[in-house]
Amino acid sequence: MSKSSAPPWTPPTSEALPLRLLSGRRRPRAVFCWTDYVAFEVIGVAKELGLSVSEDVAFVGYDNTHYCALPQHSLTSVGQPGQLQGMQATRLLLERIEGRKAPEHFAIEPIQVVRDCSLGS
Numbered sequence: 001m002s003k004s005s006a007p008p009w010t011p012p013t014s015e016a017l018p019l020r021l022l023s024g025r026r027r028p029r030a031v032f033c034w035t036d037y038v039a040f041e042v043i044g045v046a047k048e049l050g051l052s053v054s055e056d057v058a059f060v061g062y063d064n065t066h067y068c069a070l071p072q073h074s075l076t077s078v079g080q081p082g083q084l085q086g087m088q089a090t091r092l093l094l095e096r097i098e099g100r101k102a103p104e105h106f107a108i109e110p111i112q113v114v115r116d117c118s119l120g121s
Helices: 011-023 036-048 082-097
Strands: 030-032 058-062 076-079 111-113
Touching: 011 036, 036 058
Parallel strands: 030 058, 058 076
Antiparallel strands: 076 111
């Protein structure tokens, strides 16, 4: 696959934006990433630039994967319990199979698990 047709999340591109963002004159104090995996990549770029994670720039991910709790990462993350989502989806499907016609709406409240990557001075 040539560089021009590569998906936007490939390593050369995934490092270019954080590098530009974190090395600019108006560096953000915090970065929210749409997944924990992306947050880990951006944290790596920050460390390569010599920035102190949480002191110079804070990070928050989304998914709350088990890797976030590892001491070397300690990433603050937002999570929505996948098990609860699966249980609700199964219940709704079974109710439809049994003949329920009326739509049902449910919401799962996200939780924020605060760890060291978002704690600054």
